[in-house]
Amino acid sequence: MLDFDTRELELKYRHDYWQDAISQTFVPLSCTVESSMNFSGALKCKSWSDWGIVDVSGSAQHVQRKHSIIKKDDHDSILMSLILAGKMGLAQDGRETLLDVGQFGFYDTHRPYDLHLLGNFRQMVLMLPRKLFEKRYGKIEFLTAHSFGEHHPLQKLNCDFLQNLYLLSSDIHKELQDSILCQYMDLLSSILSESKLNNRNNSSLLLQIKNMVLKNINHPDINIHDIACHFKITSRYISKLFQQEETTFGRFLLESRLEHSHRALESHINQQSIKEIAYQAGFQDMSYFSREFKKCYGSTPKQFRTMPKVVLRN
Known part of the structure; x- marks a missing residue:
């Protein structure tokens, strides 16, 4: 410190x-x-x-x-x-x-x-x-x-969360740190998505779209058309929003599913099978899941799970 x-x-x-x-x-x-x-x-x-x-x-x-x-x-x-x-x-x-x-x-x-x-x-x-x-x-x-x-x-919750986060001991393993920080990012996202930025309504809308994807990540059938219908906009408009960030809706959805499964596989306390973890992240095809996971993280889900996990201490 x-x-x-x-x-x-x-x-x-x-x-x-x-x-x-x-x-x-x-x-x-x-x-x-x-x-x-x-x-x-x-x-x-x-x-x-x-x-x-x-x-x-x-x-x-x-x-x-x-x-x-x-x-x-x-x-x-x-x-x-x-x-x-x-x-x-x-x-x-x-x-x-x-x-x-x-x-x-x-x-x-x-x-x-x-x-x-x-x-x-x-x-x-x-x-x-x-x-x-x-x-x-x-x-x-x-x-x-x-x-x-x-x-x-959520203003008071935001203040209390961050101050209590600071007061927590740093002497906890990285898995728990990442989990807590992910929760804080969700909290910030809820506040940001409801903000009214001058001339930046697209930014607020994109945040809301991302939030909906993350909240429904376990649903295998989530797609751009359903999201567009929910927000009463066109699929093409959603595609343009993601193009501003040099990505696509499909890429964001896939990366979010992979990150969700990666955190679960990294967990010391999660005893679910790899198949169950993949399903909870919205994957239905295990071969596809394994292939995309390896592309992203350099090892198959099974290989990754058997790797020794590093416990960080400050």
Whole structure:
């Protein structure tokens, strides 16, 4: 766990220390403070599976991710800030939003952004792998610098879930970590799919379509025509939505089925047969399932299940 706190230092050393702390924890950043006379900042970072979770607090400051820094840095992740105290202005991709307590927003480390921390603050920050994020929620450029969660019935659950997730011991096996994080992604997805993004209704609709697919992954007959009928749109329109992400409905459905079966086969406690696992992921043809699983993961389901599983400890 990374742990930084400027209050342990003399005032004259705090700014430089903090700049190094946030750059080491997140990505290289530029930070200016409102007042060096009473500035403070503290953060603690935990690693969960492929994610990072940071509890960060401090006084007023302006944080920037600049073009000049990005050119020299190859970090490429998605960050999400959930405000627990104070307010934060977020600017990226020509948009600006103000995040208040209980709200969250996304920003992309691969492009410039500005964070204006207005007075004393506390927030939880998630560091997410781009591939995982965009597979579930779509292209990040459609979601940056928007505010989510305001007045949503799941707002409090979201805040409590993330804080309790941070408090959980990291000393648990990767299988359980992945399972819990998958549940949190489902929670975020429920909030995002009901949001009203200005001029981005397609993004919200695609999230709803993906949610429906994932909730019905065990049904072998789920198809683009039934989904289109449910949302009262055409199959062709759904195809166009997936084309925006350089994939197809069929590819997304297959990959989702494979991921579902992969998690089940990886589980130490799942005693179901491979055939039962395949059926629960919506596969009916075992030969097809085995062939596609091997293409994706490099081994057959049977081979994968007999491989020794690594237990990660931080």
